[in-house]
Amino acid sequence: MAEVNGVPNEIKSSALELIGNTPLVALDRLYTGPGRILAKCEFVNPGASVKCRTSLHMIRKAREAGLLKPKDPVIEVTSGNQGCGLSVVCAVLGHPLTLVMSKGNSVQRALHMEALGAKCIRVPQVQGKYGFVTQADFKAAEAEGIKLAEKSGSYFVNQYNNEMNVDAHYSTTGPEIWRQSGHRVDAFVAAVGTGGTFTGASKYLKERNPNILCYVAEPAGAEPIKGTPITKPMHLLQGSGSGCVPSLFNYEYLDGTFAVTDEEATEYRKLIGEKEGLFVGFSSAANVAAAVKLLQSGKLPEDAWVVTLLNDTGLKYTPVAEEIQ
Template identity: 75%
Template structure:
């Protein structure tokens, strides 16, 4: 920002805090051979990677005229998209309503409402607290669509919004490519809406067609791998819903990696105790998968594997004792 001809570091709003997150080497967790590099997405103002797609989807809707200035917005969320949208809507002046399964951690509802949004927590139909199934998401969606019909609010529709994936094609992928000095051998990521994986992988593969991209799925809920769903309940909130998302593109995938709840908890704990990073369960799963990939022989032993630390650990209820 330039003021009176002088360049300074003052940001105009929280929107300028979105993206350009640092990338960190996890050399204490994995000293080699090879290297795990992780993008610190918990450092976005909404404390997750979803701030990127939130800003992109709202800006595209405003530019197209679908969303008028000051008009209400509604979204169905597991929490992170809602927090990102709450940041964006607070700055741009849009009333925001969010529907979320009661199975998602209450910390997320507290976060969204602290940013001025209204969060409606919808009773679960199948899962348990901390374990959200596809049917629980559908229940939250049904309530959201009812409110859209009643109020005429703009429905963001992250699972089917192409601007979701485009945000990562335009920001996450290019940042990774630049920050690593164009040295990326593999990219691994969990999949919720598939916006992050699709957009980032598309960009990276355009830069290097030999770069390997792997989807991380919770063990027992691996539809992208083509396996039957045997464990719809798992700890990876916001991912592994037991279906292949509409935004997912098999063209950008080289394979899948399965991670158990126990492995996710183990590496979530390692990230805190070895690297000083307090993050969520999908971040633990991403790092567990990166370690597995380096040990699998599927990539060179000295490969650089890039992954994502999706959100802050402050968004979660403590893990059940039996998994610690």
């Protein structure tokens, strides 16, 4: 705690100090038991998502390693949330930032990034439509981002292959959950985008207690972690369920998966708002839906506590409409 004229105060030095240590809230109005769902409110991060954690950690580690010099330009491919987190971090640290994103991802994310001084390049879709981003759409954006990084010489964050993505959750998310729950965690549930959240947090939690069960929430019909064929490449869970097992994902920590339909994600998004007063995105809703399924599956004791994440704010999404493009 800093002091002014000898008097302690709680003034933060920058937005970077607002990242992490998010509250853990009980969803006791939405789910009345048996058992309990506890959710990390990642939408209170300054970039309004869990990706602020990895943005800060990956950039700090790159600077410490000498891979990124002061004022050097940065580039990344994003579905939006990583871009918003990087926009916060790069604005404070003084790095020019370019972000490449599919046009299928919500335009609010582009507006958010640009409001923080970043440049956002939106790449046309090749398969999906607005609000539904397929693996092919992401690959098109990725190819454009890699090409721009090579041409410009900018530091490429490469969240899908950056081990510091996992380390961010091992060193912050996992320890926070363990501390905030009073060391009482029976299971952990997370949707998978890059795999960083699930792998990092699960690794930490299982090191504390090997009996903790860790599950993945996947979009129904796009369940590569479960190992089934992709029958529905277009779904509402932007930033997760991209149709392949990400390189950072580690099966060592996986105890099972739960499929969540678009209809279930929409229903639980509504319930989280109406029952808990929290406006969140679709992957957050999928996490809660999967947590309910887990508690009702008989895989856990009746009084089990399941921890999950509310990944981002609902303000990052628009109604699905072609004309927004």
